[in-house]
Amino acid sequence: MKLTEIFKNGILKDNPVLVQLVGLCSVLAVTNTVLNAASMALAVIAVLVCSNVVVSLLRKVIPKKIRIPAFIVIIATFVTIVEMLMKAFAQPIYQSLGIFIPLIVVNCVILARAESFAYKNKVFISAMDGLAMGLGYGVAVILLAFIRETIGAGTLFAGTDFVINVFGKGYQPIAMFVGPSGAFIVLGILVAVFKNIIKKSEEKAIN
C-alpha cells in the first residue's frame, strides 16, 4: 500500500471520527477549546504511533488467542507514559483534560488499528498508519473545537498567549455550544456535512 493512500484513508476516506464514528467520548469532551482539542490530538497521535510500532514489532511473538489483552496492555503502557509526561510538563492541560487522558486506553480507534493493521503489517508502514489515523482524529477534533469555541465563547486559542476575540469584545457568546448539548449537535452537523462531501467527491470520481 502506498503512503499517500494510507494518509488519504486516515484523514478522509476512513476518518476515525467523522466516517468510522469511533472514539467519540473524548471527541465530545475535549472539543470545548482548540487548545484542549490540539493537546488531546497530540496525545492520541503519540499513543497510536507507539502502540502500532510495538504491536507490529511483536506481531510474530504474540499468539493469536491472547492478542487483544496483549494489545490492551501495550496501549495502556503508552497511555500511562503520556499521562505521566503531561503531569510533569503540562500541568494546566493535564488538569483540563482530566479523566480523558487515561481513557485513551479504551479509545476504539487505537485498538482497532492494532488489530486490523499493525498486527498484519511491517513496522514502518504501521507507524505511518498510526500517524495518518491520528492526524484524521486530530483534524476532526480541531475542526469541531474551532466551531464550538468561536460560537460558544467568541474566542479562539483561549488558554494560550494568542487569544483572539473573533467577533470583537461586544459579542454575547452562545454558551450552549461550549456545553454538552452543543457538542452533540455540532458533531451531528459536521458528520452530515462530511458524509455529503465524500459522497459528492466519489460521484465526481465515477463520472
Place this chain on the structure above:
Amino acid sequence: MNLFTILISTIFVNNYVFARFLGICPFFGVSTKMETATGMGIAVTFVITISSILTWAIDKYILTLLGVEYLQTIIFILVIASLVQFVELVIRKISPTLYSAMGVFLPLITTNCIVLGVAILNVKQGNSLLQTITTGVGASLGFFLALILLSGVREKLELADVPKALEGFPIAVIAAGLMSMAFLGFNGLV
C-alpha cells in the same frame, strides 16, 4: 455527600452520558432498538457495579499499599477485561436466558469507557466503599436511562421524514444533543 444525593446526581444532574460524555460509543451503537438497548443496559449495570467494587479494593489494598498508583490505568483495564470474561462464563453456566439477553453485549463492555471512567473517578474522588457502590449503580442507571430514551426516539425517527443529509447517525446525535439540553433542566437539583 450522602448516598441519596450521589444517586440523584449521577443519574440526572451529572448524567454520565449527557454531561460527562462517557459511554458514547455503545450509546449510539446499540440504541437503534429498544430491545437491544435494554440488554446492553442490564449488562452494563451488572459489570459497572461489580467492577467499581473490585477496582476500589485493588486500589486501596494493593496499589496504594505498594506505592504503585501509576499502574492504575493498566491494572484497572486488565481487571475490567477479565471481569467481563468471567461474568460471561458465569452467566452462561447459571442462566442461559439471561445470557441470551445480554450475551452479545458483554465483550463490547470492555471498551466501554464508562466502566473505566467510573472506576478512575471513584479513586480520584477518594470515595468510601458505600459511596463507590452508589456511584457505580447511579452511573449505570443513568446510562441505562439515556440509552432507553434515545432508543425510543430513534425507533420513532425511522418513520419520520428526516432531511436526506441527516439520515442515520447525524440525526441521532442531534437528538441526543436536544436530550442533553433537556437534562440541563436538572441543574441545581442537588
